[in-house]
Amino acid sequence: MPEIHCDASPEIKTILPHEAQVTHHEVMRLFETFKEANDTRLAEIERRASDVLTEEKLARLDRALDERLARLDRLALEARRPALAPERRDGRAGASEHKAAFEAYIRSGETTGLRTLETRALSVGSGPDGGYLAPPEIEATVTQRLSALSPIRAIAGIRQVSGATFKRPFARTGPATGWVGEAAARAQTDSPVLAEQVFPAMELYAMPAATQTLIDDAAVDIESWIAGEVETVFAEQEGAAFVSGNGVNKPTGFLTQTLVANGAWEWGKIGFTVTGEAAAFPEDDPADVLFDLIYALKAGFRQNGRFVMNRKTQAVVRKMKDGSGAYVWSPPAQAGGAAGLFTFPVTEAEDMPDIGAGTTPIAFGDFRRGYLVVDRLGLRILRDPYSAKPYVLFYTTKRVGGGVADYDAIKLLKVAAS
CATH class of the missing domain: 3.30.2400 (Major capsid protein gp5 fold)
Structure with missing residues (x-):
């Protein structure tokens, strides 16, 4: 049986069971069917002959895709869970003694050992x-x-x-820098x-x-x-x-910070770009607003960037195409991995708001440097x-x-x- 390694944290190397392989293949096949149904829907819209059956089929496929992705996530999570560390067997007082005393407290309330x-x-x-x-x-x-x-x-x-x-x-501000000749005087930099x-x-x-x-x-x-x-x-x-x-x-969440248009960004505030529509994505070329969001981030952060959104928003983004007609969302490349959006990974956080007037349903950034736990x-x-x-x-x-x-x-x- 081939081993499938989970795309988890660097400290944890995970091998998923055989069932996860089947589930991942199901997701890939289901997404191909989803794309075909969505292409049919888009063609019907262009012909102004929208079929309610096509819409219902697409909705069913969307729900099925979400269910299988959730199942795949659960399998990956079960595989990631570490076992409790083994007790020490060297005869010295330490972890095993603490564990035994703690178990006595939990089971009977006996506190003498602790x-x-x-x-x-x-x-x-x-x-x-x-x-x-x-x-x-x-x-x-x-x-x-x-x-x-x-x-x-x-x-x-x-x-x-x-x-x-x-x-x-x-x-907040670094020292002054500049070019200077080999024998020229060096100006004093600001602290x-x-x-x-x-x-x-x-x-x-x-x-x-x-x-x-x-x-x-x-x-x-x-x-x-x-x-x-x-x-x-x-x-x-x-x-x-x-x-x-x-x-x-x-803790203080990143959505509760002071938000400003990205052109007016300053330290202490989070910058944002807009969809251009009051309550939704634009109908024409909706994926373009995601490009604007990506390139609002500086290159030094963008190389480690990822999207954060909830499942409902991801279902909307899943239907989007770029200018060449290719779908911008892609399912996980391997079992236990993350979905991709323009090659950037997508983190699903159900606490992100839904798409609606004035909301911020999508975040993009280098969260390893941007948010501290x-x-x-x-x-x-x-x-x-x-x-x-x-x-x-x-x-x-x-x-x-x-x-x-x-x-x-x-x-x-x-x-x-x-």
Whole structure:
């Protein structure tokens, strides 16, 4: 069986199962059928003989294509998920001792082992009121799975900190430069103007519940269960905040920055181009507005650029052609990969707005340089057997922040006439 390697992060090399190969071939064949149906629709429009059956067929194909792409994404996600790290077997106190003490706390509420470890480590930041730090392998598992589940986290820059905030100095203006002769006098350059960006880490929580029977079952990997329960809700909350968070007790999203026409761009604002129509893409040559968006980004960022949009917007873009009649959208080149638009990858983020008057449904940029996610080390879990009897709640918290790191690296497409 040939191996198919997933186009994931550089740290994770994934091999998808045989079922994914079949699914990927289905997607490619389905897209060819979709293109034929759309060509028929366009021809009917030109003849002014639009057939409702053709429109319905195209809609069905569009939904089927979305379903198969979603299935392919789920297979790739399952393959990306890492297993919990194995316990140490060298006999020394360490990861295995922490894991055993933590499991005793989760299953029975016994805190002696964790208290002993934290006293030995001179830790004063945890306790029965604030919960206990989960073993590093659980934290690593949740973080890695979030990178696969959370679309913006997967493409953004990431920093880990041990404090409450991450401060990043940057130069808004560089030193003066110029050409000079070999023996000519050198003029003194201006000092760069330095400023500071602050990214606070906000608290994100989840509260999965379990029955005591489930907890007592030795066959249940309780650590994997907790990781699986919190990963999806954490990813959903992160995804919304990284796109449109207002910065109040949550990260600041790139869509909530001050937006200006790209010709008037300045640091601290996000530039945008427009569709030229008040509430939609133009009917004639709609793909041209995507070209305008691409080339609004400087070449240094464009080489690592990618599109970000939701599934509904992608369904509209999927029907577009360039000036030579070729479709500008293409399905993933391999199982687990990303769809392409003008050879640039497309990240699907459902928290992006739909196409509508005044919205910004498409972003394009180098998000690795443009958006920064800040993770504070430590995943804390508090066992609560009292608040929802007969269930046991696991109040799980992590601290995460985010915001725009380089305002020149992200551009938006706004649905507006001008």
